[in-house]
Amino acid sequence: MEKPYNNRAWLMVAPVFALVLFSALLPMMTVVNYSVQDSLGQNQFFWNGDGWFRDLLNPSTEIGARFADALLRNLSFSVVALLIEIPLGIAIALCLPRSGWTIGPLLVIIALPMLIPWNVVGTIWQIFSRADIGLFGAALTRLGLHYNVTQEPISAWCTIVVIDVWHWTPLVILLVYAGLRAIPDAYYQAARIDAASRWATFINIELPKLQKVLVIAVLLRFMETFMIYTEPFVVTGGGPGSATTFLSIDLVKIALGQVDLGSAAAMSLVYNLITLTLCWIFFTIMTQLDRRRYA
Amino acid sequence: MARITLDGIAHSYDARSPNALQRLDHVWEQGRAYALLGPSGCGKTTLLNIISGLITPSEGRVLFDGSDVTHLPTERRNIAQVFQFPVIYDTMTVAGNLAFPLKNRGVERGAIKSRVAEVAALLGLTQDLSRRARGITAEAKQKVSLGRGLVRADVAAILFDEPLTVIDPSLKWQLRSKLKAVHRALDLLMIYVTHDQIEALTFADEVVVMKDGRVLQVATPARLFEQPEHTFVGYFIGSPGMNLVAANVADNVAHVAGHAIELAGRYPSLPDKSTVLGFRPDYASLVPDGGIPVRIRRLEDLGRRRLARVALGPHEIFATVPPDMPIDGEQAGLTIRQDRLFVYANDELVAGNRR
Numbered sequence: 001m002e003k004p005y006n007n008r009a010w011l012m013v014a015p016v017f018a019l020v021l022f023s024a025l026l027p028m029m030t031v032v033n034y035s036v037q038d039s040l041g042q043n044q045f046f047w048n049g050d051g052w053f054r055d056l057l058n059p060s061t062e063i064g065a066r067f068a069d070a071l072l073r074n075l076s077f078s079v080v081a082l083l084i085e086i087p088l089g090i091a092i093a094l095c096l097p098r099s100g101w102t103i104g105p106l107l108v109i110i111a112l113p114m115l116i117p118w119n120v121v122g123t124i125w126q127i128f129s130r131a132d133i134g135l136f137g138a139a140l141t142r143l144g145l146h147y148n149v150t151q152e153p154i155s156a157w158c159t160i161v162v163i164d165v166w167h168w169t170p171l172v173i174l175l176v177y178a179g180l181r182a183i184p185d186a187y188y189q190a191a192r193i194d195a196a197s198r199w200a201t202f203i204n205i206e207l208p209k210l211q212k213v214l215v216i217a218v219l220l221r222f223m224e225t226f227m228i229y230t231e232p233f234v235v236t237g238g239g240p241g242s243a244t245t246f247l248s249i250d251l252v253k254i255a256l257g258q259v260d261l262g263s264a265a266a267m268s269l270v271y272n273l274i275t276l277t278l279c280w281i282f283f284t285i286m287t288q289l290d291r292r293r294y295a
Numbered sequence: 296m297a298r299i300t301l302d303g304i305a306h307s308y309d310a311r312s313p314n315a316l317q318r319l320d321h322v323w324e325q326g327r328a329y330a331l332l333g334p335s336g337c338g339k340t341t342l343l344n345i346i347s348g349l350i351t352p353s354e355g356r357v358l359f360d361g362s363d364v365t366h367l368p369t370e371r372r373n374i375a376q377v378f379q380f381p382v383i384y385d386t387m388t389v390a391g392n393l394a395f396p397l398k399n400r401g402v403e404r405g406a407i408k409s410r411v412a413e414v415a416a417l418l419g420l421t422q423d424l425s426r427r428a429r430g431i432t433a434e435a436k437q438k439v440s441l442g443r444g445l446v447r448a449d450v451a452a453i454l455f456d457e458p459l460t461v462i463d464p465s466l467k468w469q470l471r472s473k474l475k476a477v478h479r480a481l482d483l484l485m486i487y488v489t490h491d492q493i494e495a496l497t498f499a500d501e502v503v504v505m506k507d508g509r510v511l512q513v514a515t516p517a518r519l520f521e522q523p524e525h526t527f528v529g530y531f532i533g534s535p536g537m538n539l540v541a542a543n544v545a546d547n548v549a550h551v552a553g554h555a556i557e558l559a560g561r562y563p564s565l566p567d568k569s570t571v572l573g574f575r576p577d578y579a580s581l582v583p584d585g586g587i588p589v590r591i592r593r594l595e596d597l598g599r600r601r602l603a604r605v606a607l608g609p610h611e612i613f614a615t616v617p618p619d620m621p622i623d624g625e626q627a628g629l630t631i632r633q634d635r636l637f638v639y640a641n642d643e644l645v646a647g648n649r650r
Contacts, residue, residue, distance in 0.1 A: 187382050189382075190376070190378060193347065193396075194443060195370040195396060195399040196395070197399065200395075200399065208386050
């Protein structure tokens with residue numbers, strides 16, 4: 001039987017196309033549009049070619065230096081956050097009981113920080129870390145530590161890292177815990193019979209079995225830390241100086257603070273491309289490792 | 296090398312629920328192969344895990360060569376266990392897997408190497424030694440798990456928990472004969488859990504039949520067939536299982552559905568309701584004339600022999616049809632070998648007094 005072929009069927013998917021057009025394509029094209037033009041106001045634009053991009057990617061220009069610094073800052077932040085959150089999440093998940101009535105309440109308590117919106121988290125920590133009235137800040141100051149979020153770059157940096165760890169390690173814990181629960185008991189029993197140490201059991205059984213959830217955890221946490229905005233915006237405002245001015249913060253400063261639309265648009269596109277590329281690299285490396293093991 | 300004694304072992308997972316394993320005394324002799332046979336949930340795995348030390352029994356003692364190991368952890372008993380699903384260490388090669396238990400016990404390198412080579416040769420894994428353990432077949436993985444048990448020179452017993460479950464049917468036979476060969480070569484105590492009677496009967500010197508946490512009979516495969524001590528054993532072993540018909544037994548005569556059947560022994564008075572007469576289809580045969588009148592329901596030609604499903608009063612039973620006997624019509628007679636007729640009360644075998 002011949003399949004009926006009717007081009008009118010395209011009409012049925014037209015609404016989706018329209019939706020995608022308005023939700024993704026048009027705003028994106030606006031950015032592309034800004035990135036290749038210059039404006040002197042009054043809605044007059046003229047062609048600038050790849051000028052904005054060349055400035056941006058050239059560290060000897062003012063905007064290029066800013067971008068390079070922010071990128072470096074952002075990358076180090078992502079690396080530090082991942083290096084803390086992933087091992088910490090695995091460690092806590094390993095300590096959780098495998099069964100029993102305590103596990104339900106425990107998981108809820110662990111998941112609580114994730115349920116708080118970013119700007120609320122920022123506000124909580126903004127107050128929490130104040131040296132005069134904040135519990136955390138005041139306690140550190142009493143201990144004789146030189147802690148001041150608004151004046152000390154190291155304090156500000158550490159605070160942002162601590163916020164992210166506090167906010168998002170629970171995600172890693174939940175993912176890893178689910179992965180651990182999926183390992184059959186026989187593996188642990190065999191390990192006991194083989195007299196494997198706790199560490200050997202972790203390295204040879206748990207870690208390989210966790211690989212898949214860890215790919216997801218690393219990807220999610222990398223993307224989010226690389227796009228971090230709200231917490232530094234609320235807590236430090238990107239300062240002191242530019243110590244916590246991450247890419248997104250800088251981007252907003254350029255776009256909305258200086259109304260430097262061309263630079264901002266070019267920066268958004270490059271930023272977007274970097275995120276995409278890094279995620280793709282992560283994903284490829286981790287799945288390739290997996291495939292090579294199976295071969 | 297050891298004999299393992301279970302002294303009054305019983306276990307329940309939960310104080311409120313009935314015992315997963317009821318009181319049991321048994322001695323597992325060095326160098327023999329045992330099978331634990333029974334339907335799912337009968338307590339086979341519980342018993343196995345008590346021996347290996349993964350479970351501490353609620354009651355009783357486990358003795359290895361006379362010394363009490365009841366509270367000794369698994370890693371300090373000289374036990375190897377092969378699980379239902381192959382357990383291998385993904386991160387290592389086959390050789391790494393085999394060396395792992397020795398490495399953990401601090402055995403010196405050279406000794407590990409020669410021992411691994413020895414065991415690999417025994418199991419036919421030599422050509423796979425350098426391969427990643429993750430990539431090999433399920434059957435080879437089971438061999439690797441077995442090998443991890445065998446490399447330890449001091450291993451007292453190898454426990455198998457339904458090891459052929461995930462093995463391709465065509466390879467089951469091969470792996471089973473490998474196990475047999477290993478058993479013969481190494482003179483080890485082996486305990487094999489299964490719910491497959493063929494596996495149990497071909498593997499074991501002695502079979503332990505279990506049901507609902509209770510051991511019903513421990514005997515050689517032949518004895519399980521010839522003289523089942525419990526109706527469940529009769530029914531579970533053999534294909535088709537033993538015929539079991541309600542009977543009234545008085546002295547040396549059993550009355551089944553109005554027919555009198557003479558027994559080999561004399562029996563004391565037995566409770567009417569639970570008394571059952573048991574005989575295997577292999578020892579009941581149809582005859583053209585005489586015997587107990589039965590009605591033929593269906594014939595089953597198994598190639599090597601013919602079986603008839605016949606009605607004996609309200610009971611449906613299986614009987615052998617002699618090769619040369621023509622079947623016409625529905626009526627036939629049934630004869631049963633007298634020395635193969637057993638009387639059970641409350642499912643337990645009742646011994647008759649032989650004259």
